[in-house]
Amino acid sequence: xxxxxxxxxxxxxxAGAAAATAGPPDRAEPGAPATTLALSWKISGHARRLLTLAxxxxxxxxxxxRPEFAGLAAPALLLLAAGRGDRPAQLGVTTGLSTAxxxxxxxxxxTLAVRGTGSCTVHVALRPGHAIVPLPGPGGQxxxxxxxxxxxxxxxxxxxxxxxxxSAEIILRDRWRLAEGRAxxxxxxxxxxxxxxxxxxxxxxxxxxxxxxxxxxxATGEGTEFGGVREYVPGDRQRSINWPATTRRGRLQxxxxxxxxxxxxxxxxxxxxxxxxxxxxxxxxALRGAAAAARAYLRAQDRVGFISYRYQARWLVPxxxxxxxxxxxxxxxxxxxxxxxxxxxxxxxxxxLPPGALILVFSPLVDARLVETLRDLRQRGFAVLIVDxxxxxxxxxxxxxxxxxxRLWRLEHQAIxxxxxxxxxxxxxxxxxxxxxxxxxPYTRRTLVTHR
Amino acid sequence: xxxxxxxxxxxRGAGTWRARWARRGAATWRARWRYSTAxxxxxxxxxxxxxxxxxxVPTGGAAGRAGPAVTALAAVFMAGSACQxxxxxxxxxxxxGYPGPLARLGARCLDVLRRVPWAEAGTLAVLALEALxxxxxxxxxxxxxxxxxxxxxxxxxxxxxxxxxEVAILRSQAPxxxxxxxxxxxxxxxALLPGAGTGPAGDGLRAAAAVAAALACALALxx
Numbered sequence: 001x002x003x004x005x006x007x008x009x010x011x012x013x014x015a016g017a018a019a020a021t022a023g024p025p026d027r028a029e030p031g032a033p034a035t036t037l038a039l040s041w042k043i044s045g046h047a048r049r050l051l052t053l054a055x056x057x058x059x060x061x062x063x064x065x066r067p068e069f070a071g072l073a074a075p076a077l078l079l080l081a082a083g084r085g086d087r088p089a090q091l092g093v094t095t096g097l098s099t100a101x102x103x104x105x106x107x108x109x110x111t112l113a114v115r116g117t118g119s120c121t122v123h124v125a126l127r128p129g130h131a132i133v134p135l136p137g138p139g140g141q142x143x144x145x146x147x148x149x150x151x152x153x154x155x156x157x158x159x160x161x162x163x164x165x166x167s168a169e170i171i172l173r174d175r176w177r178l179a180e181g182r183a184x185x186x187x188x189x190x191x192x193x194x195x196x197x198x199x200x201x202x203x204x205x206x207x208x209x210x211x212x213x214x215x216x217x218x219a220t221g222e223g224t225e226f227g228g229v230r231e232y233v234p235g236d237r238q239r240s241i242n243w244p245a246t247t248r249r250g251r252l253q254x255x256x257x258x259x260x261x262x263x264x265x266x267x268x269x270x271x272x273x274x275x276x277x278x279x280x281x282x283x284x285x286a287l288r289g290a291a292a293a294a295r296a297y298l299r300a301q302d303r304v305g306f307i308s309y310r311y312q313a314r315w316l317v318p319x320x321x322x323x324x325x326x327x328x329x330x331x332x333x334x335x336x337x338x339x340x341x342x343x344x345x346x347x348x349x350x351x352x353l354p355p356g357a358l359i360l361v362f363s364p365l366v367d368a369r370l371v372e373t374l375r376d377l378r379q380r381g382f383a384v385l386i387v388d389x390x391x392x393x394x395x396x397x398x399x400x401x402x403x404x405x406x407r408l409w410r411l412e413h414q415a416i417x418x419x420x421x422x423x424x425x426x427x428x429x430x431x432x433x434x435x436x437x438x439x440x441x442p443y444t445r446r447t448l449v450t451h452r
Numbered sequence: 453x454x455x456x457x458x459x460x461x462x463x464r465g466a467g468t469w470r471a472r473w474a475r476r477g478a479a480t481w482r483a484r485w486r487y488s489t490a491x492x493x494x495x496x497x498x499x500x501x502x503x504x505x506x507x508x509v510p511t512g513g514a515a516g517r518a519g520p521a522v523t524a525l526a527a528v529f530m531a532g533s534a535c536q537x538x539x540x541x542x543x544x545x546x547x548x549g550y551p552g553p554l555a556r557l558g559a560r561c562l563d564v565l566r567r568v569p570w571a572e573a574g575t576l577a578v579l580a581l582e583a584l585x586x587x588x589x590x591x592x593x594x595x596x597x598x599x600x601x602x603x604x605x606x607x608x609x610x611x612x613x614x615x616x617x618e619v620a621i622l623r624s625q626a627p628x629x630x631x632x633x634x635x636x637x638x639x640x641x642x643a644l645l646p647g648a649g650t651g652p653a654g655d656g657l658r659a660a661a662a663v664a665a666a667l668a669c670a671l672a673l674x675x
Contacts, residue, residue: 045610048569049571049603056575057579057596060583064583066589068593069579069592070639071593071596071637071639072636073596075597075633078631078632079625079632143541147617175624
């Protein structure tokens, strides 16, 4: 986790900026106009306690005729009498986020510029939203608390999703700390992407499309990997002549190289069934694995497509580059709020599946329809590799019947895995914690064969 | 061996590293303690306990039968106040879904702890305990100073963000506090005079105290 909040904080708005609409903005916008908030002033807890001491001391003095109790009330009385000052009725607040997008566990910060406070001191308290965890600020600042007109509240997001940071309570205190003016402002939303698991190695197919890339293919071409030596034919480049071989054989020999190709990869995330502890559920694992795979293949200049399957299939056509990674991450967040029910799902859309693509599936293999779809894909000639992300078994209750049901469920799950293996679809288990390299390693040493 | 270098560089290096680590660790802890609200919570708890103990002595028959009960009550209130301050930053367990019994109990306890005005109740109990004893002006004056300090410590512990702001807050209020403590000394001194609190002077004092109480309410309540 980086030590500092991601990216620079937006510049605070100038003092006395124009009043604008109330309510939280949907996204952090640098230089956004200040929001005018009305303050509600109330007696502070400190004043209430001083008043208790003063009134009780004086009451005891009156009732018992002991002047020392009146003296005991004197400091509190003087402080209460002195506490008169200017109290603004409203203030201007500009809110911003250091970043609108981050990955689980990364640090970000809310910045607040409070204006129109007069001589009052400003205290800002963060009321965090779901999965938002306040962090200690600079200079020993308490988590979720800051002092001053320009406040910075660092935080982190525990779990992926489109999150509202929460709200910030602004507390103004007069010089004598006897009155508190409070106002609350909503904070912007941010996108928290799943934290990619570790994946350095890539599964490569035996037959690759005719497109330049980084994977060494079996065909000869213009790559850098040495392929072999053959006899010179007119038209060959002179610089590829292998002089030692030429000397040995007495005829001109040239080096040949293997072609370097890119492949199409489609990542399929099965989010139809979720189970497990929050933060380590089936969907959490699937998305973290999918993010890792997308990043690894995009770095190798492969085209990566994405299909998420919850109530219906949603897909992104394969694309290239860093920008496409963020498109995939956005699609991951979009499936969170997809509540549409489409039970007619049997086949994956053809548009999302380029011919000869490697299909990486992150699934708990619980949904029978998806299993049928995977069988269908295999029969259509696609190379399919399944990463089983089952995090927990379903809760079926206690007792003998429940145990029996549990055994049946396990047997059924094993049968599904067995039937897929019989079809030539490898199924590997991944626990979500270790590197993805470990379960995928057997399939990087020998290439997956496609049938076309 | 190279001139100017120790025969056992590793040993010397380890010693230096250890010493540096110890110095840095101590400095870090000192800095953390200096800027943490735990320090103010500790001060408030100690002052509260001191007030209760000071008001309770002597524990004999001077305070009557109610003495031990009021002492226990004051101690409970002060302990509640210390817990309230110490647990101010603890997040309330999430009870939005289907929380377990422990989470529900924890949330309920935190709610009760945060809602009850422990410090006010403790102040009242300490004053009642002091009033149960016969007149002892200097004792009461010291209790008054300690109670004022306790209330300030509670306020600073609950309202500062842990960056050493308390000095600035106290400095701005120092003149008024000094004047109040001066009045406290004067009141204690006048109480030591023979015949104070009796006759026309005592009636006048009572009337002044009643007017001051009314003024205090009038000043503070419409805030």
